[in-house]
Amino acid sequence: MDLAVESLDQHYGSAQVLRNVGFAVPQGSCVAVLGRNGAGKSTLLRCLMGVLAPTSGSVRWGGEEITGLPSHLRSRKGIAYVPQGREIFGELSVGENIQAAARAHGTLKDGSIDEAVTLFPVLKEMWRRPGGQLSGGQQQQLAFARALVTRPKLLILDEPTEGIQPSIVQLIEDTIASLKGRMSILLVEQYLDFAVSLADHFVVLSRGAVVEHGARGVVTREQLSRHIAV
Numbered sequence: 001m002d003l004a005v006e007s008l009d010q011h012y013g014s015a016q017v018l019r020n021v022g023f024a025v026p027q028g029s030c031v032a033v034l035g036r037n038g039a040g041k042s043t044l045l046r047c048l049m050g051v052l053a054p055t056s057g058s059v060r061w062g063g064e065e066i067t068g069l070p071s072h073l074r075s076r077k078g079i080a081y082v083p084q085g086r087e088i089f090g091e092l093s094v095g096e097n098i099q100a101a102a103r104a105h106g107t108l109k110d111g112s113i114d115e116a117v118t119l120f121p122v123l124k125e126m127w128r129r130p131g132g133q134l135s136g137g138q139q140q141q142l143a144f145a146r147a148l149v150t151r152p153k154l155l156i157l158d159e160p161t162e163g164i165q166p167s168i169v170q171l172i173e174d175t176i177a178s179l180k181g182r183m184s185i186l187l188v189e190q191y192l193d194f195a196v197s198l199a200d201h202f203v204v205l206s207r208g209a210v211v212e213h214g215a216r217g218v219v220t221r222e223q224l225s226r227h228i229a230v
């Protein structure tokens with residue numbers, strides 16, 4: 001299933017934050033959305049997940065219009081979201097965090113939890129520990145596991161390297177690489193090297209507008225970094 005975003009506009013009050021944004025995530029591909037702080041990346045993802053209603057424009061998933069669909073129905077349709085800051089339940093244990101996600105998606109007893117924990121063995125070791133006591137990297141792995149137990153067709157990742165120590169960045173990169181092809185991935189990043197090593201296609205946002213886009217091998221690193229470097 002393809003995700004197609006067309007002519008998306010978003011305002012916060014009188015401030016326009018997204019301007020005529022359009023791009024696609026073809027089935028099985030990995031698309032990176034790049035841009036500086038404040039470029040509108042998180043706002044775009046909130047519109048894609050139904051957390052915010054765009055002022056205008058459309059989002060289609062497998063050809064179906066989902067622009068007005070609430071978040072929980074988007075996730076039912078196979079779209080999973082790992083938000084910036086991860087938003088895990090700090091009071092709940094690692095196991096409870098993962099089980100709650102699987103229960104909500106009806107995948108509690110179909111092996112999805114074992115599959116997700118196999119990817120992140122540290123979560124097995126920390127199973128009874130409150131999520132709030134994990135390190136940033138461990139919380140990121142927990143957030144990934146929570147998304148993966150829903151067996152998504154599209155995984156949306158908002159800055160997965162933010163606040164993560166270098167050794168875990170490599171693990172997250174390897175994990176995303178291993179998921180490529182099994183599901184579509186929409187990766188929002190500020191860290192160019194990370195995005196370049198994973199994505200097939202790049203979309204660069206600046207002040208809410210798409211200022212560059214292109215496939216790996218077509219768009220150059222200079223074109224990508226021009227709008228990202230401070």
Ligand SMILES: Nc1ncnc2c1ncn2[C@@H]1O[C@H](COP(=O)(O)OP(=O)(O)OP(=O)(O)O)[C@@H](O)[C@H]1O
Pocket residue numbers: 012017035036037038039040041042043044084190
């Ligand atoms: N709730 C809000 N109300 C008003 N303005 C907002 C709100 N959320 C974000 N903004 C503004 O919208 C613009 C885009 O913010 P957004 O968080 O989408 O950017 P971003 O590219 O994700 O940045 P970052 O990398 O810092 O997360 C910024 O100027 C920001 O200050």
